[in-house]
Amino acid sequence: MDRGNNVDHQQLKPSVVLTGTAKEGSVGPPVGLVDIGVSEGAYLFRIALPGIRRDQSKVKCEMHRDGKVHIQGVITDGTTLKDSSAYQMKVQQLCPPGPFTISFNLPGPVDPRLFSPSFRPDGILEVVVMKYKMHTTPPHT
Known part of the structure; x- marks a missing residue:
């Protein structure tokens, strides 16, 4: 924290590692x-997952006690069914189909048993995870 009681935002800027189609998506x-x-x-974190439908993808979120978060899933192939007709996309402006992973670290340790994920309709994965607290035993008197 600085003198004004403001949190140092550098520690909250995660180093995010993208692989697969998440890395290739340039448009x-x-x-x-x-x-x-x-x-x-x-901690609360939100991850943008545009083009991923919660009813058609298997997004998996793993938490580790040290604060490491690992998310993986699949972006569907771009074939759209509408009014019993199949449409194959000819212009690809969204992230290309395929598997992806996203990994980053939270600012501190967490309790991986105590997290609550929510996949919002706007393509945002929102997760609340409790910080890890060391249990101390009171001294015997």
């Missing part, structure tokens, strides 16, 4: 943009 809305919020007892 359209980017996959893998991450925002992180901090409270006294938890």
Whole structure:
């Protein structure tokens, strides 16, 4: 923290590693943009996953006690069914289809058993995870 009681934003700027189609997508809305919020007892992070439909993709989010987050999933092939007709995309402005992974570290340790993911309709994966607290035993008197 600085003198004005403001949080140093550099520590909240995660180093994000993208692989697969998330790395290749150079046009359209980017996959893998991450925002992180901090409270006294938890972290909140939001990840942009445009083009991923929660009913058709298997997005998996793994948490590790040291704060490492690993997300993987698949962006569908771009074939759209509408009114019983199949449309194959000829212009590809969104991220290309295929598997992807997104990995980053939260600012501190977490309890991987205590997280609550929510895949919003706007393509944002929002997760709240509790900070890890060391349990101390009171001294015997």
